[in-house]
Amino acid sequence: MSNDLKTIEPTLFELSRPGRLGASLPGCDVPEREPADLLPGVPLRGGVPLPELAEPDVIRHFLHLSSLNYCVDQGFYPLGSCTMKYNPKINDEAVRLPGFARIHPYQPEETCQGALEVLWQMQSALGAVLGMDAVSLHPSAGAHGEMLGLMLIRAYHDHHGQGKRRSVLVPKAAHGTNPASAARCGYKTVSIDTDARGLVDMGHLRTLLEQHEGDVAGLMLTNPNTLGLFEEDIVEICDVVHRAGGLMYCDGANMNALVGTARPGDMGFDVMHVNLHKTFCIPHGGGGPGAGPVGVKKILEPFLPVPQALRREDGTFTLDYERPLSIGKIGSFYGAFLAIVRAYAYIRHYGREHLAEISENAVLNANYLRARLGKTFEVAYDRTCMHECVFTLKAFKSHGVKALDVAKRVIDYGYHPPTMYFPLIVPECLMIEPTETESLETIDGFITAMESIAREAEENPQIILDAPHTAPVRRLDEALAARSLDLSWSSDRESSASAQGRTTTPGTGREAAATPVCEA
Ligand SMILES: *Cc1c(COP(=O)(O)O)cnc(C)c1O
Numbered sequence: 087m088s089n090d091l092k093t094i095e096p097t098l099f100e101l102s103r104p105g106r107l108g109a110s111l112p113g114c115d116v117p118e119r120e121p122a123d124l125l126p127g128v129p130l131r132g133g134v135p136l137p138e139l140a141e142p143d144v145i146r147h148f149l150h151l152s153s154l155n156y157c158v159d160q161g162f163y164p165l166g167s168c169t170m171k172y173n174p175k176i177n178d179e180a181v182r183l184p185g186f187a188r189i190h191p192y193q194p195e196e197t198c199q200g201a202l203e204v205l206w207q208m209q210s211a212l213g214a215v216l217g218m219d220a221v222s223l224h225p226s227a228g229a230h231g232e233m234l235g236l237m238l239i240r241a242y243h244d245h246h247g248q249g250k251r252r253s254v255l256v257p258k259a260a261h262g263t264n265p266a267s268a269a270r271c272g273y274k275t276v277s278i279d280t281d282a283r284g285l286v287d288m289g290h291l292r293t294l295l296e297q298h299e300g301d302v303a304g305l306m307l308t309n310p311n312t313l314g315l316f317e318e319d320i321v322e323i324c325d326v327v328h329r330a331g332g333l334m335y336c337d338g339a340n341m342n343a344l345v346g347t348a349r350p351g352d353m354g355f356d357v358m359h360v361n362l363h364k365t366f367c368i369p370h371g372g373g374g375p376g377a378g379p380v381g382v383k384k385i386l387e388p389f390l391p392v393p394q395a396l397r398r399e400d401g402t403f404t405l406d407y408e409r410p411l412s413i414g415k416i417g418s419f420y421g422a423f424l425a426i427v428r429a430y431a432y433i434r435h436y437g438r439e440h441l442a443e444i445s446e447n448a449v450l451n452a453n454y455l456r457a458r459l460g461k462t463f464e465v466a467y468d469r470t471c472m473h474e475c476v477f478t479l480k481a482f483k484s485h486g487v488k489a490l491d492v493a494k495r496v497i498d499y500g501y502h503p504p505t506m507y508f509p510l511i512v513p514e515c516l517m518i519e520p521t522e523t524e525s526l527e528t529i530d531g532f533i534t535a536m537e538s539i540a541r542e543a544e545e546n547p548q549i550i551l552d553a554p555h556t557a558p559v560r561r562l563d564e565a566l567a568a569r570s571l572d573l574s575w576s577s578d579r580e581s582s583a584s585a586q587g588r589t590t591t592p593g594t595g596r597e598a599a600a601t602p603v604c605e606a
Contacts, residue, residue, distance in 0.1 A: 095154070095558075097575050098147060102137035108144050154558045156502050157371060162528050166474045166505035166517025167261065167312065169342045169364035170371065172524075173428075177367060180431040181424045191419040195404055202403035205395035205420065208379075208430045215433070215441065216338065216358060217351020218381030222390045223421040228339050231359025231378030232267035232306070234391065234416055238357055238382060239304045239333045240271060241389040241413050248331065251303040255294060255332070257286055259313060259509040264306045264337060273303060280511055284313045284467030286323055295330045302330050308337040309350065310472035312509040314452065314517070316343075324354025333357065333386075341365040342448050342521065343473035346441030357382045365444075366429035375422040377429065391416045447522035448473040451529060455520050458533050462540045466512045474519035478512050485543045487550050489514040492539055494561065495553035499535035 121130050139147075156163070163170035181187060185200050195202065209221040225231040236254070243251050254268040257278045265275040276294055281287040286307070295302060305327045309317045317323065324334045336350040336358035342365045344350070350358050362368050363376035370376055382390065392412045393405035405420070436444065449472050456465055456475040463477040479489045493503035493516065505517040520529055542550055554560065 095151065098137040098139060098144070099575060101139055101143060101147065104138055106138045106140050106143075108139050108141040156497075158369075161500055161502070162520075162524060162532055163371075163502040164504050164518045164520055164532065165502055166314075166476070166519040167339060167508065168370070168505065169339075169361075169473075169519060169521060170502070171342070171367060171521040173367050173369045174432070174435070176435065177428040177431045181427050186424060186427050189423070196402075199403055201423070202395055202405065203397075204427055204430055205423075206397050206403055208426055208433075209395055211430070211433050212360065212379055213381055214438075215345060215349070216341075216360060216381040217349025217353075218358065219351075219384045220387040220390060220394075221379050221381045222394065223377070223379045223426055224391050224415075224417050225359060225378040225380055226374070226417060226422050227376045228337070228359055228361040228364075228378040229263040229267060230416070231361075231380045232263055232335075232337065233270055234380050234413075235335050235357045235359055235382075236267055236271040236273065236304075237413050237416075238380070238386045238389045239335065240273075241411070242333065242386055243303055245389070245411065251301055251331070253298045253301045254303055254335075255291070255298075255305040255327075257307065257311065259311060259511050260306065260308060261312060261337060261339065261508075264308075268306065278305075280313075283318075284315045284469070285311065285317055286319060288319055288322070291323065292326065295326060299330065302327070302332040304333040304335050304356075306335040306337060307355075308340055309353070310340050310343045312340075312517075313467055313476050313512070314340075314343075314471040314474040314519075315467060315469070316472055320353045328354070339364055340473065343445055345445045346436075346443070347445045351381070351383065357386055362425060362429040367432040368425045368428050375425050377422045377425040379421075379426075389413050393420070395420075444522055445473070448520075451520040451522060451524060452518075454526075455518060455529055455533065459518070459536055462537050463516075466515060473521075474517060476509070476512055476515050476517045479514040479516060482540075482543050483514070485547045487543045487547050489516050491550045491553065492516065492543075495539050495542070495550045496535065497554035498556045499539070501532055501535065 158170050158172055185198070186204075189198055189201050205223060208223060212221045212223075213219060222234065225234050240249075243249055252272075252274055253276050254273040255278055256264045256268065256275045257280060259280050268275045276298060278294060279287040279290040281290075305323070307317060307320075307323065309320055311317055327334055333356040334354055336353075336355040338350060338358045338360035341350075341360045345365055357380065359378045359380045360366070361376065361378055363370035368376060380390075388409065388411040390409065390412060392407045392409050392415060394409065396404050396406040398404060433441070452471050452473050452475050456471050459475075459477065460468065463479065464481060466476040466478045479487070479492060482488070482492065489506045493506045496503045504519075507515060508517060509515070520532075539550065549555075
């Protein structure tokens with residue numbers, strides 16, 4: 087079995103036949119002119135060799151290409167930490183309303199009051215769900231929210247004459263974006279150990295706070311953490327960090343475990359982001375657009391970016407730029423507006439009374455999966471989990487099978503693989519997050535598939551090592567494909583591809599694209 091592309095997908099250029107036409111444009115209503123007459127003296131290229139095809143061929147080509155990808159509308163997508171829940175289509179209906187879809191960011195405020203009200207309502211709704219006093223909708227992703235949160239922490243310390251604080255504490259199990267955001271904001275990260283419970287090692291935390299006395303700007307914590315476990319000492323953690331002069335940042339990527347049930351603000355966190363594209367149902371997996379709003383307690387509110395949506399006394403809505411201590415702008419205009427509309431529709435669909443059903447069922451599904459799959463696969467920290475569960479496959483090494491191999495074999499059974507090799511502290515791990523939108527039958531089907539793969543590991547490991555067998559492409563050099571991603575086509579691709587050491591199927595000019603490990 088080779089690692090080459092298994093199928094040869096022709097491009098539109100290769101399907102092209104001279105003289106075929108798929109476009110029907112209205113007739114030209116201005117006098118036709120030669121380009122050279124319109125732009126005299128400008129060196130213009132000649133004709134552009136665009137593909138020539140009939141409409142059905144174009145539609146079939148792109149529909150076929152889209153079927154090569156895997157999405158949650160197709161099947162179970164248990165990619166841990168990414169919350170790949172089903173996205174109700176009613177949210178897209180809301181987004182298509184002309185008052186949202188056809189809006190322009192430079193439109194006068196009095197002509198887009200509805201859109202401004204959505205922003206204001208969303209700030210309030212998220213504040214209520216997270217237990218925070220104010221919310222900025224500007225960040226475009228979780229990582230962007232982390233960066234904003236740390237900028238706010240920094241602005242706060244500067245304002246209080248504590249600008250010299252340089253350390254941010256981050257558990258070793260944290261998502262890679264946490265230390266990256268800290269570094270991006272000029273902080274140095276200090277790693278906290280995980281104890282035998284799978285939680286923050288309180289002894290180590292106390293030692294670190296002493297070692298870095300006067301230097302701690304804050305602590306970034308995911309709760310439930312990246313092992314899917316609730317940080318039971320959270321109140322005490324917030325207390326000791328606050329007493330050391332630091333602020334508490336919550337990575338709210340795992341909010342699906344808490345929404346409607348518990349609020350990070352009540353636990354003692356000062357600032358947090360929440361990934362609307364995870365917990366609040368904006369489609370993701372293709373890379374955007376997402377949204378990572380940030381909620382803060384009163385002490386951080388003055389520093390929030392501009393503008394904030396505001397309701398005036400007369401009930402009209404406006405964008406408030408009069409914020410003297412604001413850190414300024416962190417993006418263009420007002421955030422990923424249509425993404426926010428989707429999430430707002432989703433929150434309103436549940437309403438205050440029913441939001442808790444999301445987290446209750448997400449946690450129930452994960453624990454069902456843990457209890458049943460735990461008979462075949464070793465649970466890394468075997469206790470009641472929250473919305474996801476981490477397994478370690480180190481025992482499979484005796485069959486020569488790694489977590490990566492099992493993840494690839496899952497594809498043959500018709501599912502998206504779980505997240506693998508995260509968190510880094512668990513050897514050979516798979517992180518499985520079923521979400522609340524999956525039925526008992528779906529989860530049972532996945533468990534049966536995993537049990538079958540475990541049997542294969544004993545009886546016929548080669549079939550796992552060669553997987554996937556049914557996917558359009560086999561195993562790829564994912565690191566290389568990600569680093570030198572090239573989505574363009576050119577007729578002389580082959581020579582340039584081999585010059586850069588890419589995998590290319592001879593004669594097609596096309597190369598391997600990677601399956602993402604965790605794209606959320
Ligand atoms: C997804 C995730 C992030 C980053 O969020 P993006 O929206 O992908 O930038 C951060 N922390 C955790 C725990 C996550 O799962």
